[in-house]
Each structure stands twice: as C-alpha cells, then as structure tokens.
Amino acid sequence: MMSLRSLNRQIEHCREEMELQRQSAVSLLQQQRAQALTQTRRIPLPVAMGAAFAGGYVLQRFFNTPAPHTLINWYLTLRAF
8 A cells, every 4th residue: 555655756756757748749849830830931822822723623623523423432332331
C-alpha cells in the first residue's frame, strides 16, 4: 500500500512530465505554423488561384462523364457483399 506522501510525489512527478510534454507540443505546433506560413508565402496568389480554377475545371469535367456514376455503382455493389 502506498503512503499518501509517496502518492503525492508520484502525482507531482506526473504533473511535471505532462507540463513538459504540453510545452513540447505547443512548441512543435508553433514551428509547424511558422513553416506553413513561410511556405504559403512562397506561392504567389495568382498561381494558387489558377491551380484551384484548373483543378475545379478538371473535376467538373470528370464528374460530367459516365465514369463516376459507374465507379460509384461498382463501389456500392461491392460494399453490399
């Protein structure tokens, strides 16, 4: 059986470890946010908008063909079994 004092020490130790983990996680998130911001600044806005427009156009053309309907029907048929 654990004494109350040793249990208290163990709880305090766990609290300190959790605080260190929390600080590390916050630091990693801040680093990732900074990296993401620097990477997005490298891509000019007109290029990003053009890529989004082209991607939307290609997707629209794809979904207007019979292929997606056939693929979805096959998927639903296979999922039924």
